[in-house]
Amino acid sequence: MDSDEDVPKKYFLKVAKKEPVHPGVSIFMTDDGTIFYFQRTAQKLYVKSEEHEIDAHLPSSIDYICCQGNACYFTTTSKGQESIFKAEFSKSPQKSITVSHFRNITKEEIVHPWGICCHKRRGSTSFYRFGDNPDKDGIILERNEREREGMLICGIHKRHVWYVSKETFPSDSSPTIRKIGENEFEVKTLHWQLYLYYTFRQRDSHL
Structure with a gap:
């Protein structure tokens, strides 16, 4: 025991x-x-x-x-x-x-909800927060974009990039966390998916 x-x-x-x-x-x-x-x-x-x-x-x-x-x-x-x-x-x-x-x-940057920016250079993607210095504080990921399909970035914490999955699953399923790279994690939880969907829809309505 x-x-x-x-x-x-x-x-x-x-x-x-x-x-x-x-x-x-x-x-x-x-x-x-x-x-x-x-x-x-x-x-x-x-x-x-x-x-x-x-x-x-x-x-x-x-x-x-x-x-x-x-x-x-x-x-x-x-x-x-x-x-x-x-x-x-x-x-x-x-x-x-x-x-x-x-x-x-800059025109090369992509802005995400939850205060995240990113830009692509020489095949890699650098992620950083709104208050960070893009040249010094970026987290560089070398993984292929296809490996992130179905996931949306939701935050950066302790030099790790966090995603939520866009997949749907029963509401009684337990939340799961999966490490998908050296500095990346995927979170699956129904409530975050709904909030993420609402945030993107809210943003789209202002375009």
Whole structure:
């Protein structure tokens, strides 16, 4: 019989209902605990503080949005040029959201949901997050594109690229994780598939 040290430990999080999230509102939390709220229809990005909403002055309509580190990053398109902007919440000298231009997106880059970009060079693909330096922080994958068919990228964590499968399977199936390369993992879970499908459909409706 295995000892207690050999038995995997289960971790539980205690959660409490704090506030309802209204339809059409997305929530993004930074590493320091700041919560950004985004209303896509109204194109409104804000932080709540003492029951007040502190709005960000957006340069243009937001296409994709994510959090990385202690900032919120989002992409916009103006006159055919895609750009990444950075939003940071400050508590002093007064509570405010500072929005600054981070960088322009090149024509060679492909933008994905969940704050991911990629570009192809000499047969390889480099993936990186909105807040990364494309030349220094990219994760280069040498695998053939056909091996990724049926999968969509959903994130980068600890220098690993994560995908979700577009395949359908019964709702009572357990989620699975499969390593498909040195720096790549595939996740199969029904709920992520539905959320991913909704995100892409939402994005397509704005094209």
